[in-house]
Amino acid sequence: RYKSNMLDRCPSLLNCGALYPNWLNGSHPASVNTEVVRTACKVGFSSCCASQVTIKIRHCGLYMAYCLPALDSCPTAYCFGETGECNAASESVSSTTLVPRP
Structure with a gap:
């Protein structure tokens, strides 16, 4: 669930x-x-x-719920919002947890 x-x-x-x-x-x-x-399509250099x-x-009334698989490469991300432009001033990560690999 996301605001857009x-x-x-x-x-x-x-x-x-x-x-x-x-x-x-x-x-x-x-x-x-x-x-x-x-x-969902990933934009490339020529396509x-x-x-x-x-x-x-899923349409949940006031919002959409998405089941999104993990993406296979970096740097890539799903786009949300009207324009897809990143607005760093209004979006932030509240916390990050690093989990070591076994």
């Missing part, structure tokens, strides 16, 4: 705080209490959809 919906149009490289932003290639569910399966992952979106 996932971006549903192709952003440019370096948007969303990542070199390779990921966006919703499809539409959000229109009806409350419905769930849809959609494709708006250089690679794809399958995601689930």
Whole structure:
């Protein structure tokens, strides 16, 4: 759950705080209490959809809930909001926990 919906149009490289932003290639569910399966695309240097992952979106009334798989590379991120632009002044990480690998 996030304060804005996932971006549903192709952003440019370096948007969303990542070199390779990921966006919703499809539409959000229109009806409350419905769930849809959609494709998220990763922007590449020569394509708006250089690679794809399958995601689930549920319309929960006042917000959308997303089931997003971990992304396979860095620096990449899912895009949320109207423009996909990163606004560092209004968004921050509250805490980070590092877990050592076994």
